[in-house]
Amino acid sequence: MQLQEPTRPLPLHPPETHSELHSQATPKQAAPKQAVSKLDPKVVLATFSTIFLAEVGDKTQIATLMMSAQSQQPWVVFLGAAPALVLTSLLGVMAGQWLSKKFAPQVLDTLAGLSFLALAVALLWDGVLR
Amino acid sequence: MNWHLLLLSFTTVFLSELGDKSQLAAMTLGGSSRSPRAVFLGASAALVLTSLIGVLAGEGAAQVLPTALLKGVAAAGFALMAVRLLWPRPAEVQDEDR
Numbered sequence: 001m002q003l004q005e006p007t008r009p010l011p012l013h014p015p016e017t018h019s020e021l022h023s024q025a026t027p028k029q030a031a032p033k034q035a036v037s038k039l040d041p042k043v044v045l046a047t048f049s050t051i052f053l054a055e056v057g058d059k060t061q062i063a064t065l066m067m068s069a070q071s072q073q074p075w076v077v078f079l080g081a082a083p084a085l086v087l088t089s090l091l092g093v094m095a096g097q098w099l100s101k102k103f104a105p106q107v108l109d110t111l112a113g114l115s116f117l118a119l120a121v122a123l124l125w126d127g128v129l130r
Numbered sequence: 131m132n133w134h135l136l137l138l139s140f141t142t143v144f145l146s147e148l149g150d151k152s153q154l155a156a157m158t159l160g161g162s163s164r165s166p167r168a169v170f171l172g173a174s175a176a177l178v179l180t181s182l183i184g185v186l187a188g189e190g191a192a193q194v195l196p197t198a199l200l201k202g203v204a205a206a207g208f209a210l211m212a213v214r215l216l217w218p219r220p221a222e223v224q225d226e227d228r
Contacts, residue, residue, distance in 0.1 A: 047172030057197030080139030096161030127201025
């Protein structure tokens with residue numbers, strides 16, 4: 001019976017981190033960050049599902065629900081809520097871009113990891129433990 | 131058109147969403163991604179859809195959606211991403227002999 005010893009731990013990391021960019025093409029070189037103009041459907045889908053799951057039953061949704069029920073004018077509430085939500089995501093993404101220019105990739109990865117950890121805890125607290 | 135209600139719902143949602151979880155997620159994803167526009171598109175679509183569900187479902191939404199389960203799934207997803215990002219990578223170990 002042969003046992004294969006793993007020589008190193010599994011490379012667990014998401015494809016989306018800076019450090020992983022161009023890793024196959026240039027393993028040792030820090031390639032310049034290119035402005036990708038085309039929309040990556042995978043990124044859209046991943047973001048969509050993540051945020052959708054996080055936001056369902058959240059206080060914002062409850063607020064729109066209440067306002068619709070009270071006013072009996074759901075479409076007016078939706079027309080007010082939708083641009084507000086689009087604007088907050090725009091601000092969020094812009095803030096993220098700004099931060100990514102200020103910090104080194106490794107620092108960013110750590111910050112992102114901590115931020116996701118905080119989100120996980122907040123969601124657990126919100127939806128499961130309360 | 132009820133402008134007062136429109137403005138009220140815009141302000142309420144904008145203020146309650148500012149600095150909220152989804153904005154933090156959009157910030158993190160948008161910062162660590164090569165395609166911030168894709169993140170923006172995905173985030174906006176998801177948020178607009180949740181508010182659409184909220185508006186359409188009315189008071190039945192809370193009973194229809196297994197909120198706790200969905201939040202649990204999302205929490206697990208975020209935890210997984212956190213672990214992947216914080217995992218020490220052997221490839222990135224710097225030369226410390228100098």
